Amino acid sequence: MQQIVNGISLGSIYALIALGYTMVYGIIKLINFAHGDIYMIGAYTGFAVVTYTNLGFFPALIIAMIACSALGVVTEKVAYKPLRSASRIAVLITAIGVSLLMEYVMMFFVTADVRSYPDVLSNASFEIGGVIIKMQQIYILITTVLLMVFLQYIVHRTKVGKAMRAVSIDRDAAELMGIKVDQTISYTFAIGSALAGAAGVLVGIYYNSINPLMGIMPGLKAFVAAVLGGIGSIPGAMIGGMSIGVIENMVSGYGGSLIKDAVVFAILIIVLLVKPSGILGKNTREKV
Amino acid sequence: MLEIRNLNVHYGVIHALKDISLTVNDGEIVTLIGANGAGKTTTLRTISGLKKVTSGEIILDGKQIEHLSAPQRVSMGLSQVPEGRRIFPEMSVFENLEMGAFLRTDKSEIRRDMEMVYDRFPILGDRKKQMAGTLSGGEQQMLAMGRALMSRPKILLMDEPSMGLAPLLVREIFDIIKSINEGGTTVLLVEQNASMALSIADRGYVIETGSIVLSGTGEELAKSSEVQKAYLGGE
Numbered sequence: 001m002q003q004i005v006n007g008i009s010l011g012s013i014y015a016l017i018a019l020g021y022t023m024v025y026g027i028i029k030l031i032n033f034a035h036g037d038i039y040m041i042g043a044y045t046g047f048a049v050v051t052y053t054n055l056g057f058f059p060a061l062i063i064a065m066i067a068c069s070a071l072g073v074v075t076e077k078v079a080y081k082p083l084r085s086a087s088r089i090a091v092l093i094t095a096i097g098v099s100l101l102m103e104y105v106m107m108f109f110v111t112a113d114v115r116s117y118p119d120v121l122s123n124a125s126f127e128i129g130g131v132i133i134k135m136q137q138i139y140i141l142i143t144t145v146l147l148m149v150f151l152q153y154i155v156h157r158t159k160v161g162k163a164m165r166a167v168s169i170d171r172d173a174a175e176l177m178g179i180k181v182d183q184t185i186s187y188t189f190a191i192g193s194a195l196a197g198a199a200g201v202l203v204g205i206y207y208n209s210i211n212p213l214m215g216i217m218p219g220l221k222a223f224v225a226a227v228l229g230g231i232g233s234i235p236g237a238m239i240g241g242m243s244i245g246v247i248e249n250m251v252s253g254y255g256g257s258l259i260k261d262a263v264v265f266a267i268l269i270i271v272l273l274v275k276p277s278g279i280l281g282k283n284t285r286e287k288v
Numbered sequence: 289m290l291e292i293r294n295l296n297v298h299y300g301v302i303h304a305l306k307d308i309s310l311t312v313n314d315g316e317i318v319t320l321i322g323a324n325g326a327g328k329t330t331t332l333r334t335i336s337g338l339k340k341v342t343s344g345e346i347i348l349d350g351k352q353i354e355h356l357s358a359p360q361r362v363s364m365g366l367s368q369v370p371e372g373r374r375i376f377p378e379m380s381v382f383e384n385l386e387m388g389a390f391l392r393t394d395k396s397e398i399r400r401d402m403e404m405v406y407d408r409f410p411i412l413g414d415r416k417k418q419m420a421g422t423l424s425g426g427e428q429q430m431l432a433m434g435r436a437l438m439s440r441p442k443i444l445l446m447d448e449p450s451m452g453l454a455p456l457l458v459r460e461i462f463d464i465i466k467s468i469n470e471g472g473t474t475v476l477l478v479e480q481n482a483s484m485a486l487s488i489a490d491r492g493y494v495i496e497t498g499s500i501v502l503s504g505t506g507e508e509l510a511k512s513s514e515v516q517k518a519y520l521g522g523e
Contacts, residue, residue, distance in 0.1 A: 159390070162379075162383065162386065162387065163390070165376070165378070165379065166376055166379070166387050169376045169377065169378055169379070170374055170376060172338050172370065172374065173370060173374040173375075173376065174387070175337075175338060175357075175358040175359060176336060176338070176358060176362065176367070176368050176370060176374075176436075177362065177387045177388060177390045177391075177435075177439070178358075178359040178362035178363060178390045178391035178439065179359060179387075179390055180357075180359050
């Protein structure tokens with residue numbers, strides 16, 4: 001039970017990152033490997049805000065989200081947009097390049113040292129029926145749930161969100177409706193990156209340590225979560241993220257902490273072998 | 289209304305459209321007929337802005353538009369019903385129609401136009417909330433037409449509206465095209481079903497391997513021996 005509680009709070013963070021992967025994949029069919037690094041930069045932005053100003057958790061969260069969405073949009077414009085008609089492998093390799101660039105540029109500026117976040121959220125914890133729940137876990141869960149509800153609202157109720165869905169379903173048809181495809185892709189990067197930024201701040205607070213390479217592992221695991229849920233599917237990313245978080249905690253809770261990462265990637269391989277479209281993914285249909 | 293002058297289009301090294309010129313006057317139904325791969329769809333895609341021109345001019349309402357993006361052309365009153373319908377299957381019927389009105393901001397007018405679409409296609413009104421992908425082929429074609437009308441186009445480009453439909457339904461779709469035209473919308477219709485298309489068209493053009501080889505009124509073309517031999521044979 002304890003592992004499930006811990007798993008849900010970790011999983012909700014994976015889910016936030018996985019949403020960005022899945023949204024970007026949905027719209028330009030790119031696995032954006034730099035996404036985990038956007039999350040790392042979100043963690044540093046939040047760190048800078050709470051350390052050097054007197055602002056609390058929520059302003060830090062908002063500022064990190066804004067910074068990350070700007071960074072996401074710029075990355076897309078500079079690195080991916082010129083390759084719009086190039087082969088997908090070229091864009092994928094670029095994404096890996098962008099990822100490494102971000103990691104080592106950050107390392108240059110902030111050094112490779114691990115830093116610890118100041119306490120911005122209560123460290124208190126309480127016990128229900130033998131399960132210890134930290135206040136931080138509650139904050140994390142509330143923040144993620146709010147962000148996901150907000151995302152659902154954007155995607156299903158607003159014009160921008162509907163344009164995003166239309167472009168990801170059929171780019172040409174969307175253009176014939178008068179939807180500006182490039183602008184819609186920018187919005188997608190902005191929203192996906194903002195969610196990653198929020199995840200970065202939450203992780204910084206929860207684990208109390210950040211470093212320039214912190215984005216690699218959670219980035220990859222969120223990618224696994226997105227694939228498990230069905231890449232391109234927003235509810236799938238949420239379910240996938242939660243599942244990976246719970247599974248990982250279960251494995252380490254029952255003595256397998258050394259192999260927990262291996263288990264996560266074994267899941268990736270199994271999903272790809274057994275049901276590549278994931279839990280909620282659509283089978284790619286042939287277009288007539 | 290719409291004029292195309294000396295249009296050339298390439299796919300890589302393939303010269304898909306060779307010096308095509310055609311005119312669609314205000315209020316007309318003009319049809320472009322031809323065999324598979326002759327360049328019909330390419331012509332429409334180039335007019336709507338999905339495909340770039342190599343050279344030539346596209347003139348809509350006296351303004352050159354060949355350098356404009358597809359969304360800009362939509363805002364000038366051009367709307368396309370694409371080949372294969374291309375509705376958004378994972379969106380509801382209502383949302384599909386909403387997307388058709390994407391560039392418009394006049395909410396109450398959009399509502400009214402949506403009611404008009406439901407009047408014209410009652411089946412869509414009954415299925416507003418249903419996912420568009422669950423509709424039958426004929427219903428999807430109606431949705432694609434309704435969606436295109438939601439932008440209040442001056443000229444409607446239609447690519448193979450009869451494709452894959454049962455003969456009875458084809459007749460119905462062509463009647464609808466006629467009534468849309470009578471409502472004041474100019475129509476450029478691309479069809480493989482030449483006899484049907486020529487029966488409702490004011491004028492027509494015949495395209496063969498990227499060039500216009502014949503033009504005339506609908507009646508003239510339907511009677512022409514070349515058209516009969518090549519496209520109406522056996523019908």
